[in-house]
Amino acid sequence: MTTIKRKKFICTFCKGDxxxxxxxxxxxxxxxxxxxxxxxxxxxxxxxxxxxxSLAVAIKRARTMGLLPFVRHEK
Ligand SMILES: [Zn+2]
Known part of the structure; x- marks a missing residue:
């Protein structure tokens, strides 16, 4: 029997509380x-x-506040 080992990811926000x-x-x-x-x-x-x-909400808020761009602007 084979067991699939997966790497356990720990959320960066959970880690930082x-x-x-x-x-x-x-x-x-x-x-x-x-x-x-x-x-x-x-x-x-x-x-x-x-x-x-909550990250998705934060990014969407930051976009409307003008802190983050909606799309990348190629010159
Ligand atoms: Zn988390």
Whole structure:
């Protein structure tokens, strides 16, 4: 019998004991967007479901506040 070993990902926000993700922290939020500035997949970032939902809200808030771009602007 074979067992599939999976790497256990620990959510960065759970590790830091963060309850509410700060939408004003554009530096942090920019780590969770792709090259074309769309929100990255949960399975790619390793963020848990609870924090991914609040992360998505935080990114959307930051976008409307003008802190993060909606799309990447190619020159
Ligand atoms: Zn988490």
């Amino acid at each position: 963060v309850h509410q993700i700060d939408y004003k922290d554009a530096q942090l939020l920019s780590q969770f967007v792709t090259y074309y500035r769309s929100i990255q997949n949960r399975f790619h970032t390793g963020v848990c479901l609870k924090h991914q939902k």
